[in-house]
Every structure is written in C-alpha cells, then in structure tokens.
Amino acid sequence: MNILVLIKQVPDTEAKIVVSGGKVQEAGIKWIISPYDEIALEEAIRIKEKTGGTVTAISVGDDLVQQSIRTAYAMGADHGIHIKHDQYQMLDAFAIASAIAKAIEGRDFQVVLAGRQGSDSDNGQVPLILGTLKGWGVVSFAKKVEIDSQKATVHVEAEGGEAIYESTLPVIITANAGLNEPRYPSLKGIMASKKKPIEVINFADLGLGTVSRIEILGFEPPPPRPQGRFIDGADPAAKAKELARALREEIKVI
Amino acid sequence: MAHLLAQIEGAVITGQELYDYEAYFHDKSGLSYTIPEYLVFAHSRSDIEKVVEFCMEKKKKLSVVGGRTGYSGAANARGGVVVSLEKMNRVLDFFKEDAIIHVEAGIITDAITELSAGEGLMYPVKFAATGSSQIGGNIATNAGGVHVLRYGTTRAQVLSLEVVTGRGDVLNTGSAVLKDASGLSLKDLFIGSEGRLGIITRAYLRLVPIPRSLVCVLCALSCLAALAPLAKLARQKASLHALEFWDLACQKILEKKSSLRPLFNRDFAYYVLIEWEAESQEVQSVLEEALSCSLIEDALYAETALARKELWKYRERISESLSHGNKVFKYDISIPPFRLSDFLRNLQRNAPEIYPTLNMVVFGHLGDGNVHLNFLLDEKEKAIEHNSLDLWVYEQVIAAGGSLSAEHGLGQLKRSWYAKFFPQNFHFQQQVESIFDPHGILR
Numbered sequence: 001m002n003i004l005v006l007i008k009q010v011p012d013t014e015a016k017i018v019v020s021g022g023k024v025q026e027a028g029i030k031w032i033i034s035p036y037d038e039i040a041l042e043e044a045i046r047i048k049e050k051t052g053g054t055v056t057a058i059s060v061g062d063d064l065v066q067q068s069i070r071t072a073y074a075m076g077a078d079h080g081i082h083i084k085h086d087q088y089q090m091l092d093a094f095a096i097a098s099a100i101a102k103a104i105e106g107r108d109f110q111v112v113l114a115g116r117q118g119s120d121s122d123n124g125q126v127p128l129i130l131g132t133l134k135g136w137g138v139v140s141f142a143k144k145v146e147i148d149s150q151k152a153t154v155h156v157e158a159e160g161g162e163a164i165y166e167s168t169l170p171v172i173i174t175a176n177a178g179l180n181e182p183r184y185p186s187l188k189g190i191m192a193s194k195k196k197p198i199e200v201i202n203f204a205d206l207g208l209g210t211v212s213r214i215e216i217l218g219f220e221p222p223p224p225r226p227q228g229r230f231i232d233g234a235d236p237a238a239k240a241k242e243l244a245r246a247l248r249e250e251i252k253v254i
Numbered sequence: 255m256a257h258l259l260a261q262i263e264g265a266v267i268t269g270q271e272l273y274d275y276e277a278y279f280h281d282k283s284g285l286s287y288t289i290p291e292y293l294v295f296a297h298s299r300s301d302i303e304k305v306v307e308f309c310m311e312k313k314k315k316l317s318v319v320g321g322r323t324g325y326s327g328a329a330n331a332r333g334g335v336v337v338s339l340e341k342m343n344r345v346l347d348f349f350k351e352d353a354i355i356h357v358e359a360g361i362i363t364d365a366i367t368e369l370s371a372g373e374g375l376m377y378p379v380k381f382a383a384t385g386s387s388q389i390g391g392n393i394a395t396n397a398g399g400v401h402v403l404r405y406g407t408t409r410a411q412v413l414s415l416e417v418v419t420g421r422g423d424v425l426n427t428g429s430a431v432l433k434d435a436s437g438l439s440l441k442d443l444f445i446g447s448e449g450r451l452g453i454i455t456r457a458y459l460r461l462v463p464i465p466r467s468l469v470c471v472l473c474a475l476s477c478l479a480a481l482a483p484l485a486k487l488a489r490q491k492a493s494l495h496a497l498e499f500w501d502l503a504c505q506k507i508l509e510k511k512s513s514l515r516p517l518f519n520r521d522f523a524y525y526v527l528i529e530w531e532a533e534s535q536e537v538q539s540v541l542e543e544a545l546s547c548s549l550i551e552d553a554l555y556a557e558t559a560l561a562r563k564e565l566w567k568y569r570e571r572i573s574e575s576l577s578h579g580n581k582v583f584k585y586d587i588s589i590p591p592f593r594l595s596d597f598l599r600n601l602q603r604n605a606p607e608i609y610p611t612l613n614m615v616v617f618g619h620l621g622d623g624n625v626h627l628n629f630l631l632d633e634k635e636k637a638i639e640h641n642s643l644d645l646w647v648y649e650q651v652i653a654a655g656g657s658l659s660a661e662h663g664l665g666q667l668k669r670s671w672y673a674k675f676f677p678q679n680f681h682f683q684q685q686v687e688s689i690f691d692p693h694g695i696l697r
C-alpha cells in the first residue's frame with residue numbers, strides 16, 4: 001500500500017503572529033506540521049506498519065517546509081516531495097491542489113491522507129479539490145480508518161452516532177482529532193532522517209501557469225482587543241449599580 | 255458575635271456551617287487537623303489585623319490557609335481561627351516595562367502568568383499545583399517547582415512583602431527595589447516561614463520574559479549511572495530550563511493510573527525530561543553526543559507547543575497518580591547535586607535489606623538535587639511504622655549532606671526531625687518565631 005500524506009507547514013499554535021506590509025512576517029515564528037496533518041501522517045505510518053508499503057509526505061512552500069518533511073521522516077515517512085514556491089502565501093487551495101495533482105501524475109498511490117483543515121487558515125479545501133481533479137472519492141473527518149487491498153472503511157462522527165463509509169481505492173481521507181495520538185519524533189529517527197534526500201519540484205516547472213482562482217489582496221492583523229475595565233465601588237451593591245449604569249449609559253446594551 | 259470578628263468586612267463562618275467548609279481546614283498531606291471555631295474569608299489587610307488582634311486577646315490559635323496544596327500539614331487547622339486569603343486576590347499594580355507586579359497574597363499563582371502573558375511576561379515559579387496554590391502559600395513555603403534551575407525558587411522572585419505579624423504590627427519589608435542592602439533581610443525571614451511569623455498580605459514580585467522558543471526532549475536511560483553525566487551535559491547549554499526525572503516504577507504507575515500511553519516500545523530504567531530555550535538544531539548536537547557515549551538509549555522530541563504540553567503531563571501527573579488508591583509515604587528531600595547518584599544508589603541497595611517488600615518510587619527535580627522519594631504501601635506494609643522509615647530515610651539524607659525538606663516545608667511532618675538533627679538551627683528559628691509571634695498564636 002503506497003500512501004501519500006499532504007502536509008502543511010503552519011506557525012506553532014503558541015507563536016506570536018506579526019502582520020505588516022500585507023504579509024505575515026515569518027521571522028521568529030516556529031513552524032510545525034499542522035496538527036491535523038500530523039494525525040494524518042501518524043495514521044499513514046500505522047497503516048504502513050501493519051500492511052507494508054510506503055509513506056510519502058508532500059508539501060508546497062518555500063525552503064522552510066523541508067523541516068517539516070524531515071520531521072515526517074523522523075516519524076517514519078519513507079519519501080518526501082517538496083513543491084517549491086517562494087510566494088506560497090499567495091496561492092489558493094485550488095493552486096495547491098493542482099500542483100499536488102500534477103506532481104503525483106504517473107505515481108502509484110492508493111490512499112491519500114490529509115488533515116481536515118490547516119490550523120492557520122482553517123480552509124479545509126485542498127484534499128477535496130484534489131479528489132475532484134483526480135476523480136477519486138473523498139471521506140472527510142475520519143475518526144477510524146481500516147484499509148485492505150480492495151477498499152477503505154472510514155468511520156466518521158455523525159449527529160447522534162457514527163457514519164461508516166466504504167470506498168474503493170484510490171481514496172482521499174481527511175483526519176479528525178481523536179483518530180490517533182501522533183508519536184513523537186525520536187532522536188534516532190531524526191538522525192537517520194538527516195541523510196534522506198528530499199525530492200524538490202519547482203512549482204513553475206509544473207506548467208500550471210497562474211492557477212490561483214482567488215487573489216489574496218493581503219493580510220491584516222485583527223483589531224486589538226479593547227482593554228478590560230474594573231468596576232470600582234465601596235461594596236457589591238455599589239459595584240452592581242455602577243455596572244448597570246455603564247451598561248445603560250456608556251455601552252447602551254440595556 | 256459580639257467581638258472583633260463582627261467588624262470584619264469579609265465572611266465569618268462559625269457553628270454547624272463550618273462542616274460545609276472542611277476543605278479549608280487541611281492541605282494534601284492527609285495529616286490530622288482540628289475543626290476551628292471560626293473560618294474567616296478576609297477581604298482586606300484590616301480584616302487580617304482584626305483577626306490577629308482577636309486571637310491575641312482570646313488566646314486562640316490562628317492558622318493561615320492558602321490554596322491548601324501543601325504536602326506537610328503546615329496549613330492544617332489547629333482549632334481557634336482559620337483565615338483564608340482567597341478573596342484577597344487582586345493585582346494592585348503592574349509595571350510592564352520593569353516586569354514587576356504588585357499583588358495581594360491570595361492570588362492564584364498561575365493567574366499572575368495568565369494576566370501578564372499579553373505583555374510577553376510570566377511568573378517563573380511553576381509546578382503541578384500552581385493552578386490552585388496561592389502566592390502567599392508559595393512564599394510561605396519558598397516553593398520551588400520545575401524552573402528553579404533557570405529562575406531560582408520563590409525567594410528569587412520576591413522583591414518585598416507586606417505582612418501582619420503575629421503581634422498585629424503591619425510590616426513592610428522594603429519596596430519594589432531590585433537591590434536592597436539595608437541590613438538583615440526581613441523579607442527573607444518570612445519566605446519559607448510557613449505562616450509561623452505572620453500573615454503575608456501583599457507582595458511585589460519580579461516577572462520574566464516568556465521564553466521565545468522551547469525545545470522539550472524526553473530521554474530514556476538504561477541505568478542510574480547515566481543520570482549525573484547527562485545532567486552535566488544538559489547544563490552545558492546555558493539556556494537549560496528544566497531537568498526532571500522519574501524511574502520506571504513511576505512510569506508504570508502513570509501508564510496505569512493516568513491513562514498516559516507508553517512513551518517508547520520498551521521499558522527503561524529512568525526517564526529524563528529536559529527543556530531548553532533553544533532551537534532544536536542546537537539541542538540535537540547535545541543529544542547526539544549523549545547517544546554516542548551511551549548516556550541515553552533514545553529520546554523523543556516535542557517541538558510543538560501542543561506536544562510539549564503532552565510530554566509535561568507525564569511529569570506533572572506523577573504526584574497524583576501515586577496517591578491514587580495507594581497509601582504513600584512521601585519524602586521531599588534535597589541532596590547536593592554531586593552526591594545525588596551515590597545517594598540514590600545507596601537507597602536502592604539498602605531498602606530491600608531493611609524493607610524487603612517495600613515499593614520505592616523515585617522522581618523529582620534532577621537539576622537541583624531535589625528528590626521526591628515515595629514508598630507505596632499495600633496491606634502487608636501498613637504495619638510499617640512511619641517513624642522508623644522516617645529515621646531510616648533521614649539518616650541517609652544527613653549522611654549525604656542533604657536537607658530534610660527541599661520545597662514542601664517542615665510542617666507537622668518534619669519539625670521534630672529537624673529539631674533532632676539540627677538542634678542549634680532549630681533553637682535560633684524558635685527564637686526568631688517568638689519575636690514575631692510572642693503569644694504563640696501562629697504556632
């Protein structure tokens with residue numbers, strides 16, 4: 001079984017995001033594999049450990065994304081493909097999915113795993129568009145996955161219960177939280193991963209031209225949250241009175 | 255209530271109602287306590303002054319409680335009056351540029367970090383109970399925790415205190431200065447005083463910048479001999495943040511009681527959690543060196559904030575999972591770092607000879623020589639006398655040049671042992687206590 005895992009590199013969940021000049025400033029940000037993608041990667045490695053085959057991690061981005069591909073190696077991925085695009089922030093989901101579809105042409109994958117959405121943009125579209133471009137089935141939000149040589153069985157949370165889907169292969173499956181707990185990359189894995197080559201494909205060489213359908217005009221930080229305010233008063237009754245006054249006269253909500 | 259307590263701004267609980275408040279009368283030690291006559295939720299320093307005055311006048315014992323997360327019984331009620339500062343939890347001032355904060359003593363420790371995180375600052379004392387302990391309790395026990403290596407104990411964070419002494423004076427030990435050489439340091443007497451000199455009401459504390467990038471690694475070790483050299487290697491990086499360890503017995507209990515999964519696909523003798531403020535590439539070379547000289551067998555990386563929190567759960571949940579369904583004798587002791595390995599080796603050698611079936615579990619703060627030694631007792635061992643086990647442990651601690659209490663205080667548990675092993679020190683401590691608490695209400 002050959003499995004492809006889509007990996008997006010995102011800022012760490014605790015990173016402080018600075019936006020200026022219409023762009024996210026990348027200096028000082030720690031980049032990680034998007035948490036849902038990490039779950040997808042873990043699932044792929046578990047399937048490989050059970051049934052054999054290979055796991056390939058693919059990522060679109062600038063040279064930094066090679067770090068995430070190395071982390072994928074350290075966890076147990078066999079191959080890594082880096083689709084290089086220095087201005088990848090400006091690409092939309094359609095462009096990214098098109099690049100992946102093109103890059104895997106002629107390669108033999110039976111299963112594609114990806115996170116249900118990237119933790120930065122929460123877009124969740126790349127796997128769906130990839131499915132459309134390839135004509136493969138997509139099952140989203142998997143919480144349990146079973147694969148045999150003919151088909152995939154995917155359990156998905158549904159209103160008040162569980163839905164179970166069966167699909168022929170190839171299939172694209174997106175991972176939900178709770179599908180598994182990703183392993184930590186081990187020191188020995190990291191040391192071995194350093195020597196592994198990463199296949200680099202230039203986005204421009206894929207011959208897609210300007211493929212984005214959505215033009216990203218720029219990024220802006222959210223407005224700063226107004227300062228909280230303490231209501232002062234001699235006793236609880238006085239504080240309540242002052243609060244009521246402020247809500248009525250200043251904020252005008254009551 | 256026809257007396258001073260009637261003038262108190264906060265709530266005063268008395269009579270039958272006290273039984274709804276039992277949680278306020280003891281800490282986590284499981285040691286005995288006596289239900290008080292009054293429980294006071296003080297709202298202000300002046301409430302505290304009234305409580306002290308009342309206790310002096312009526313000759314009542316006064317116990318101060320913080321978050322009651324202590325392990326030594328120091329906060330346990332002794333009849334009389336119990337005063338809680340949980341309603342005195344305000345931030346009085348916050349000097350962002352100088353990283354100094356002025357708080358009331360009842361504030362929850364972690365709340366300070368939550369409040370200052372927006373400014374890129376944090377309060378550096380952190381451990382598994384700081385979500386419910388109070389700054390006053392931390393100061394009164396000189397709490398340590400997992401960042402002592404980098405930032406020091408609570409003592410290193412306190413700039414100045416406001417205290418109501420056991421005689422009812424309001425004492426300001428200084429001000430928000432970073433340096434102070436005006437004679438004997440009074441604030442330092444109150445740090446670690448376990449509520450026996452006075453009631454801490456306010457504190458100026460220093461904050462530190464939130465570390466930029468933390469790399470957390472969990473190392474697997476196959477033997478005790480590797481602990482010290484690994485600690486040494488880890489320290490060579492100036493930015494070492496935390497260095498914690500636990501043994502296989504701990505790991506097994508964690509997996510069973512805390513539903514945490516096994517970390518590696520086989521067992522190891524010791525697990526060491528190391529955190530550096532560094533980039534992972536820098537850390538990599540240290541670990542490769544450790545691997546190449548067989549100090550470690552393997553290591554796991556937590557590079558993301560999420561993964562780091564997950565790894566820390568193992569360390570943070572040890573204490574609770576040991577107590578879960580077991581009777582435990584706990585020892586919080588401190589050993590000079592250079593004798594730590596020998597000390598642990600001797601314990602492991604001697605314990606089975608004296609207590610053949612005793613289940614010894616070891617974890618703690620490897621970086622500063624603070625060992626939490628635990629003995630889990632099952633039915634057979636219930637008969638073991640606490641006293642004889644204490645003596646056996648403490649004699650070895652003293653022989654190694656260690657301290658009977660690293661960070662949990664003397665409390666009810668260790669005071670008599672301290673008096674036995676350090677009679678002269680104990681004498682002077684008592685002298686100081688009688689200056690600030692001449693009527694003995696706090697002791």
Ligand SMILES: Cc1cc2nc3c(=O)[nH]c(=O)nc-3n(C[C@H](O)[C@H](O)[C@H](O)COP(=O)(O)OP(=O)(O)OC[C@H]3O[C@@H](n4cnc5c(N)ncnc54)[C@H](O)[C@@H]3O)c2cc1C
Pocket residue numbers: 281282317318319320321322323324325328329339359360380381382383384386387388389390391392393394395396397398399400447448449450452453454455573574661662
């Ligand atoms: C899971 C767990 C892990 C822990 N890990 C650590 C650790 O790593 N490091 C560590 O140092 N401790 C640790 N502890 C012990 C405990 O949390 C600390 O001793 C803590 O500082 C106690 O704070 P508290 O507010 O709960 O104080 P309490 O337990 O309520 O009181 C402790 C002492 O302080 C006195 N006191 C409280 N408030 C005041 C005040 N305002 N003025 C004067 N005296 C006062 C009390 O009288 C008592 O003597 C741990 C506890 C638990 C449950």
